[in-house]
Amino acid sequence: MVYTRFSSLFLALHPFWSAVGYARAEKPVKFVERQVKGLMFDCRMCGQCILSSTGMSCPMNCPKQLRNGPCGGVRANGNCEVEPDMPCVWVKAWEGAQAMRNRQAILDVQKPVDQSLRESSAWLRVTAQAARERENLRSSTA
Amino acid sequence: MTRRPPQIDENPDGVDLPLEPLPGHSSRGRLERVLRRGEFAVTAELNPPDSANAQDVYERAAIFDGWVDGINAVDASGANCHMSSMGICALLTRMGYATIMQIACRDRNRIAIQGDVLGAAAMGVGNIMCLTGDGVQAGDQPGAKPVFDLDCMSLLETVRTMRDEEKFLSGRRLTTPPAVFLGAAINPFAPPFDFRPHRLAKKIAAGAQFVQSQYCYDVPMLKEYMKRVRDMGLDEKCFILVGVGPLASAKTARWIRSNVPGVHIPDAVITRLEGAEKQKEEGKRLCIDIINEVKEIEGVSGIHVMAYRQEEFVAEIVHESGVLKSRKPWKREPGLDDALVAERLDHILHDDPSEKPVEMVRDASATSSE
Ligand code: SF4
Numbered sequence: 127m128v129y130t131r132f133s134s135l136f137l138a139l140h141p142f143w144s145a146v147g148y149a150r151a152e153k154p155v156k157f158v159e160r161q162v163k164g165l166m167f168d169c170r171m172c173g174q175c176i177l178s179s180t181g182m183s184c185p186m187n188c189p190k191q192l193r194n195g196p197c198g199g200v201r202a203n204g205n206c207e208v209e210p211d212m213p214c215v216w217v218k219a220w221e222g223a224q225a226m227r228n229r230q231a232i233l234d235v236q237k238p239v240d241q242s243l244r245e246s247s248a249w250l251r252v253t254a255q256a257a258r259e260r261e262n263l264r265s266s267t268a
Numbered sequence: 269m270t271r272r273p274p275q276i277d278e279n280p281d282g283v284d285l286p287l288e289p290l291p292g293h294s295s296r297g298r299l300e301r302v303l304r305r306g307e308f309a310v311t312a313e314l315n316p317p318d319s320a321n322a323q324d325v326y327e328r329a330a331i332f333d334g335w336v337d338g339i340n341a342v343d344a345s346g347a348n349c350h351m352s353s354m355g356i357c358a359l360l361t362r363m364g365y366a367t368i369m370q371i372a373c374r375d376r377n378r379i380a381i382q383g384d385v386l387g388a389a390a391m392g393v394g395n396i397m398c399l400t401g402d403g404v405q406a407g408d409q410p411g412a413k414p415v416f417d418l419d420c421m422s423l424l425e426t427v428r429t430m431r432d433e434e435k436f437l438s439g440r441r442l443t444t445p446p447a448v449f450l451g452a453a454i455n456p457f458a459p460p461f462d463f464r465p466h467r468l469a470k471k472i473a474a475g476a477q478f479v480q481s482q483y484c485y486d487v488p489m490l491k492e493y494m495k496r497v498r499d500m501g502l503d504e505k506c507f508i509l510v511g512v513g514p515l516a517s518a519k520t521a522r523w524i525r526s527n528v529p530g531v532h533i534p535d536a537v538i539t540r541l542e543g544a545e546k547q548k549e550e551g552k553r554l555c556i557d558i559i560n561e562v563k564e565i566e567g568v569s570g571i572h573v574m575a576y577r578q579e580e581f582v583a584e585i586v587h588e589s590g591v592l593k594s595r596k597p598w599k600r601e602p603g604l605d606d607a608l609v610a611e612r613l614d615h616i617l618h619d620d621p622s623e624k625p626v627e628m629v630r631d632a633s634a635t636s637s638e
Contacts (some may be wrong), residue, residue: 190374190414190419191416191419193414193421193422194467194470195463195466195470196458196467197400197530198454198529198530199406199453199530200459200460200530201457201458201459202458202459204459207529208403209404217460220463232466233469233617235422235470235473236421236422238378238417238422238437
């Protein structure tokens, strides 16, 4: 999947991010992230991206912002209960997930959205976290 | 104090008090006991009043007396404003009823909800049902701000964490955790159908111990769903109650089909109602027929009767379908002392007796010498 390769590239850039400072990188990266994901997935910048476990269908576009699967109101034609002309985000997500390598991910229970992370870059946070984990791993094996 | 003998699943010290805790039980309520004993359970939905009158709630609950094991207090279902589920539960638990308090994520954020969970458990609510809730567009106040801070899944997990790990979502400790039996809703009749059994698995993983389904009017579809649920072993991890209810007429059926989110009514059902002379009668018959089929499906632990505005038929439907076999669910009965007082009051108010001591003695000796 392009997206997974992309995240390892981001991680490889960790020395660069920490040199620039994650805080300073936040603004330009957020800009790019918003453009890319906005264009491709109609991203809402919730700041805690789970696209990879939702078949690349952004759950924040569900009018109820469900992050754990479809509500009981999905129409017989697969459209949304709230917006009858829009296909249900989760019907799309389920279809999308079938085509993904990590198709089990959609079955994980997702935590509630942390509203304080809204409008921040999920890419940088995930990368910083992965880098931290990698370092912890190194120092524990060393 | 004179007391009547306690009924099964009743605290002898008072109907409104929690039951003895049992090993392996999460709650101290009646519904969990019935289900864990393996009895076929019946729950029903109370039509919430548009009033601030407690009597309205008691009257609506009384028609279920002796027929159901739990009463659902809905949380503005269909996004229509009514008395709150919290208010209904406060009234009913005082009288000893087993309530299933619904919480919808639509109207309150995580701060409000966690507070309500504690309050509810403290009042004696034994069962909490975690729902996402219908969108505000479906109700009488479409201009309302939809909250959906949590979804049903994270709500389940939140309440489970509060109960089992004795802490709030933030990690702050609770001194007494809420002892509640956790429920959720399922809708086997809405797409994406392949996802639905997985979604149940997810709900169980998040903490659901029992589920109530959306109205079932399509038994073959339910059977299909249940087969997959059994294959995944989910019926052993969770009690499944199937939602049923009488349709008043073909016209209502059509209206529900196009206006209530998530209700699937096949054409055959509408044709059957249309062809009947007395549609209301036929609607009831159809409901009983569905129950009779549903109760035979392996993995189904009970039914949830939603007889909106036809609540008076619940007793009849439950009776005629014979799902209770010879079992009698808890019934609100006055204690012997209350019964004595009531009898005496009745006598004083209606028989117009003389209360003069001399005459009372004369009357008493007259009746005793008879
Ligand atoms: S139908 Fe789908 S998109 Fe619409 S509110 Fe329900 S889950 Fe969200």
